[in-house]
Amino acid sequence: MKAAIKRVGTRLSDKTLRFIFDGREYEAQVGDTAASVLMAHGIFALGRSVKYRRLRGLLAVGPEEPNALLTVGVTPMVIPNVSAPQLQLREGLVLKSQNRWPSLRFDVASLLQLGSGFFGAGFYYKTFMWPSWRTYESLIRRLAGLGEAPGASDLPVAAVEYLSCDVLVAGAGAAGLSAALVAAHTGARVVLVEREPVLGGELEFESALVDGQPATSWVTATEQMLQTLGVRILTDTTLVGGTGGVHIAHHEPGGLAGHNKVFHIRSRVLVIAMGAIERPIALINNDLPGVMLLGAAERLSRRYGALTGRRAVIFANHQRAYAAAARLVKAGVSVRAVIDTRSAAVLEQDAVTARHCASLQVAGVLCLSESAVVSAKGWRTVTGVDIQHLRSGKAKRIACDLLLTSGGWSPAMHAGLQGGGTTRYAADKATFTVTDQPIGRVTVGASSGHFELAAVLSEAASVTARVMSELGLVSDGAGIPMGLGDPAPRLAPYWRAPCTPSQEKRQFIDFQNDVTVADLRASLAEGFRDIEHVKRYATLGIGTEQGRTSTVLGAAILAELKGESIESVGLSRPRPPYHPMTMRAMAGLRVGSALRVAKRTPLHDWHVSHGGVLDPMGLWMRPRFYRSNGADAAIAAVTEARRVRTTGGIVDGSTLGKIEVVGADVAAFLDSMYLTKASTIKIGRSKYMVNLREDGMVLDDGIVLRLAADRFIATTSSGHAEHMLSHFEHYREVDWPGRAVTLTDITDAWSVIAVAGPRSRAAIQHVLGSEWQSRIETLTHMDFAQGHYAGVALTVLRASFSGELAYELHVGPAAAVALWEALVTSGLEPYGIDALDILRVEKGYLVSSELNGQTTPGDLNMDSLVRLGNPCVGRALLDRPAFHEPTRGRLVGVRAVDGCSGFLAGAQLTTLSSTQPLGYITSSVFSPTLNEWIGLALLARAQAIEGATLIARDPLRGQETPVRVTSTVHVDPTGERIKS
Amino acid sequence: MSTHVQTESCWLVRSVAVRVVEIAAFDASSTAGDGLGLPRRPGTVTGTDDGGSSLYFAPGRWLLVGPSAAFEARIRAAAQWGSWVEVTGKWVAMTLQGPGAQRVLASTIDVEATLQGRECAAVTLFDCPSILVRDELGFTVWVHASVASDWVAAVERLGAALTVTTG
Structure with missing residues (x-):
């Protein structure tokens, strides 16, 4: 076991726990994430890329992390694609790196890198065509995909909560807190969701002041104030989607599926304060372990005391890199250089930058202006960087084990681009912001392109106050917080370092999908020029991170390759969920037996306790047959049907x-x-x-x-x-x-008990007693009588769905079981739906497969009803010529020519000499009355002639049965039984 | 017959059967006044002197629980206005009480929004057609009898789940 390396961080405690990563046991401090402790142990490679199987390390620490995805658990009970920087460790967790075999260090498929020049975008579509995709499918499916799909799961059902509020604030950084304060002070019902376990967002890292106090103190005081004002604060909860004013938020404590909860929040206003995401700069080998975002290194250092390298180079295009460098130096990181793409003249104009530069230089940090890191060097991890002066081309190499890049920030736009909303390019910030938001939705803070604390706080407060006033709610005095934090970034757009065309295939844009600059160029060459087409062709911005780090960078580079402005290229539209969630969480309570409602009749328990084999029919649970009549369904059904014809039986018809x-x-x-x-x-x-x-x-x-x-x-x-x-x-x-x-x-x-068979009348008279005797005696076919049984309302209807003398007893549910049992005691045994189908087909009555939505009354031999001329709904269209063409099916009966062969529903009917289908069998049963297979079929009118011989072809089962066309009424064609 | 389901934070009782009638107006927009004694405002519940109650649960629709003979005669006499349909056995009453009762229901519906400004509403709870009524002690839920077992099962499952969830 590797013992814990003692660290101090805002989220760490002194207690330790143990976990396993790739088969080896490690010790971590409680509060550690998988990423923080592994990096503390010097493990920088945490996985391999999905396509080229290149070793990958941590890039970011939020939901935007594209590389460090782990599988948690042991096969088959695994949870794949868990973000290592968000996975808070628990005692005994078993973690496994992904996309590698047999090990992370040596992966057989990594040999694909040797052919990476052939595996560009579109490779799959073009290559695996001959002789057939099936030839390659097995291998490709084994290699493809992120992680291992679970084969089983013991996760608990996700909880669900529906709630409503006036204002939903998504994000509890400076902007979200400011907005929530204003909204809460108006008396509105406010819900605040925050994906981190604590509030504050960026204020955790900035050495900022808010209202004259340290930012972290202000966050604590604000949280208490919000709770006092009745704001519901949901931490570890991420807004993942929504529509029609109902927003879905996913609660996943510790970043691992387990005790998840899904909130359906209906709000009048949604304030999007989800911050911004730092983006990388494209350079050669920028996917090497050891290349990460500047902000990520700061977070790991402050939260977990994890130093991500011993010798760092910072590569950025804005002023904040210097303040960050100073903080890292203070934290113990040896920063070798700060490489800034901006010119010396720009830097000199900025007093803050100049002051930072001077102090960094005193600390031995090299500050280079108008320069770029063009390449990261190393095999399994960074060992150095090549730097080039952007004007003179002068090159320099610096040895390091950590390259921290920062190309600016992209507002978290996912929530602002659903159900309306567009983007607009803000040239001064080198990023897109969302605009044209629908009524009831606003973006504030970094989400709307504000990156300076004072502006963030004031804009969030003022925008929220305006929205609240539109609702008729006015603040009772919440002031606008005054912030003093890191200065404005003063960013100069810079997207990728110079390289030759052949090196573009190692300038990565989308790390999760191995999308490089070369892939974008290939997309254009193939004619996929629109950003939405490029997204799909090159797989730019898909996957678990949903393009958080790559979409804007990709758009900018695409603009460069196309020779157009970035505004004209635009952004692709993201889709929910904005943040990955397990299918189980999406299912909510609808899991297992709760997947759908099952309807039960009042006789359900009786059926179960008396051997009824129940199957869902629609939503109803109905007994197909009773085990007392045979363990085999077919045998039992035949037994039950025969008994109905010879003596009688009862069936639960309550589902009518x-x-x-x-x-x-x-x-x-x-x-x-x-x-x-x-x-x-x-x-x-x-x-x-x-x-x-x-x-x-x-x-x-x-x-x-x-x-x-x-x-x-x-x-x-x-x-x-x-x-x-x-x-x-x-x-x-x-x-x-x-x-x-x-x-x-x-x-x-009303419960319905259908009583059928020669003994049905006598049994009913016996059970219902003397007051019903004469009434039942006088009931003719389709008559009914009303009265009571055991004090409960009862209707006796003489009607038959079996062709037998039969009655339907409609009784209140309170007396259903008693009446059923009395009938059983009288000698009538129950039969199931399978037997009922036999009885119906014998009699030529319609079974559900004949009422399939494609049959007309004419098809079903109901011409006499149509001729009555009642002008009902649908009647007018019955005269359409197509309904009367000779090729249109008409219901007929069929029987095997040899009197013993079977055939099944679905078999196609053809002539003896052709395989051209003329119709098909809709229902088939073995008739115990006739002792042979019989059926109903829809057969072309021209061939629907009694006595004609056809072939019932069942190619799936390899059966061909000669059948004879008959009347649909196989049993008792004159109806003597029903009239008895 | 009654069924009791006890969870950590709420309890549910499946009540004994009572006589239940549905009233429907021919014109859903017509008022229920006219001296019939039905609730006049949608979403309200009124009681009768003899222990019955009337729920105005959907446009032009009322549920009468345990109506008296006199009340029945009055409604039946207004046959030009609407219909009287005996539905005893169609609905099963569930009484859900306790500090966690609302949280249980919030797993399937936004209780506050649904019952804002009203005492009852026709809703779908746990995918089951239901009428939700809030009273002084908690909630009464009228559920279609055929799905009542599933409804109870859903509450039982939540009883276990709610003890471990947060937020």
Whole structure:
């Protein structure tokens, strides 16, 4: 084990913990991140790049870090792509570097670097074409991708919280705190989210003063004030997306998926104060471990006491580099040189810079103006840099093990470019800022291009005050904080150091995707000139860091290559989530059995306890069959169906949709909704009816019961109640506004037990008792009677979906189980949905696959209903010629010619001599009544002739079965059973 | 029949069945006044002398819980105005109380925004069609009977999850 190297930092404690990195145990201090402790141990290479497998070290310390991504856990329970600088270590964590095999130090695939000249942008698209992409797929998939996908997970379900506020402030740096203060003082409900575990942002590093006190003290006092004012502060929480005024914030303590929480925050105003991101400068080999951003080195030093190198060179294009250099020197870093691209004349005009230069030179730091680091030297890590004077071309080499670059800052623009918002180039700051924000969204501070503390504080306060006043909320006296911090950067745009064209393939822009200057040049050569096209062709700005360090740099270099201004090139638009989050966190509570709601009938528990095998059908859980009738589904279903035909059975039909339609106008309304008239149904009678869509296709079918002159119950097929209710409501609102029609879903208010078979009447009479005897005796087909059972309302409807003498018992859920058990006791055994399907197909009744949204009444042999001429929704379009062409399918029955061969739904029907499909089998079952396979099929009208012989071809199973076209009614064609 | 679910910070009781009726006006924009005794303002709840209550839960829609015979007669007599539909068994009442009750509901809906200026609202809670009612002791949630088991399961899961989350 490598013992901890004792350090002092603002986020470290003296306690230690142990973790494993690439199989070796290390000791860290509590508070350490994976990056900080590994760098403290002198481990600068933390991973390999995805494409060329080049060794990579830390570039940044925030969500913009493109290189140092680790896999946490042990296969298969891993979490890939965890950002090392954000991963707060916990006892016993197991970490693994990514994109390498067998080890980080030696990776076989790193040999790809030797061919990097051939692997430019577009290489995959052009190369792996012959003989087939499949030839290479396996190898490429093994090499591609970031990290290892988890094969299993023991992560807890992410918590979810919905909340609302007047103002959501994203970011708790100087600007965010200033904005939150102003908003809170107006009495508004404020939520403040901050991705770091502590508030303050950049104030943690600047030796600044706010309101005359050290910035860190002001942050502490402000946090207390905000809490006093009732502001809800969410740390370790990042704004990751949102739409329509609802913003998504992701809480991930310690930077590792585990106890995540997803906030859905509805706010009237979103204040984006997410700061700015330091960007690198492109130079040869700028991806070597040991090349990192200046700000990252400062953070590692202050927070974790981690010195990222012993001899540093700083390369920048702005004044703040000198103050940072002075702080690093103070922290113990040997800064060898500060290389500034700006001219000596510019530097001399700036007294602050001149003073810093002088003191640095006294400390032995070389300060070079109008110069650039053109190349980082070294193999596995930086060993030196080549410097060139930009005017004279004079070269110089300095030995170092750390190159700190800073090319300026890019405002965090992701949140400001969703649902509106555009960018504008600010030449004086050499960056883009967001503009044209929609109502209710503003950017403040560094997010809006302000980089000086005083300006940040005052602009955030004034912008927020203006927005609050637009809401009618006025501050009760919050003053504008006065800040004194690092001076303005006085930045001169500088994007990449000079190099030859052949060296451009080692000037990296997007580290995560190995995008180089050469790749942008290749994109242009291929005709991909727009920034959005370049992004996709060269993979610029995609991945976990979402182009935070590369988008603006890429746009600037693209502008140079195109010979255009950077304004005209513009930026690509980022997409949410702005910050990576696990799929599990995105799923929120919808995980496992909670993925979707399951509907249960009042008889659900009875089915489960009596061997019912339940399957989801739509959202409903329904018993397919009962194990008491056989362990095999097919055998059990046949047994159950045979029993219904011979004696009888009961099935749970509670899933049938039921809509109560009430009002003086409902008869006419229902006439308009069904193919046949409801107004002709007598009270106490019911009717089988069919709905059409507006285009004439059959939408649904069911029985409509007339309870009174102004009251009907329309039943729908299982799972269609919500859809049919919506369908009815649409036409009521559109075509029947103000008319006396109400619609109420009563599906859950009534359990339905369907009793079928020769013994059904006797069983019902026995169970319901004497008061029902004569009423049931006199019920004719489609009659119903109402009364009570065990004190609960009961409707007995004589209707059949099996072809047998059958009744539906609609009873209140409170009495459902008692009634069911009484029927079972009377000798009727339950059957499942599989048996019901057999009974339906035997009788030629429609099963769900015939109502597939593509069949008309004519297709389903309902011509007689159409001829009645009821002008309902969809009726007019039934006369379309296409619906009557001879090639259009019509429902027929089919049976195997040999009387014993099977065929399955989906098989195509062809003539004996052709493989041209003429139709297909929609439903097929083994009929226990006929002792053979039977089916329903949609067959071209021209061939839908009873007695014709066709082939049922099932190429997937390699089956070809000769079948005979029959009537759709296979059993009891005269309906004797149903009338008995 | 009742089911009790106790978590660290809240408790839920699935209440016994009561008679429930839905009232719907033919014209959703018409007022409920007219001497019918229904709540007049959307989102409000009124009680009756005999222990029943009326929830104005959606445009032109009321839920009557345990209506008295007299009340029923009055509403039925106004047949030109709207409909009376017996829905006993359609809804299951869940009583959610305790300091963590609102936090449980906040896992599926913005409670404050939903009930701002109202006492009840038709909503979707844990993907289940529901009517949310805030009262003095906490919340009563009317859930479709077919999904009530899933609703209870969601609360049970949250009971475990909420003890470990922060923020």
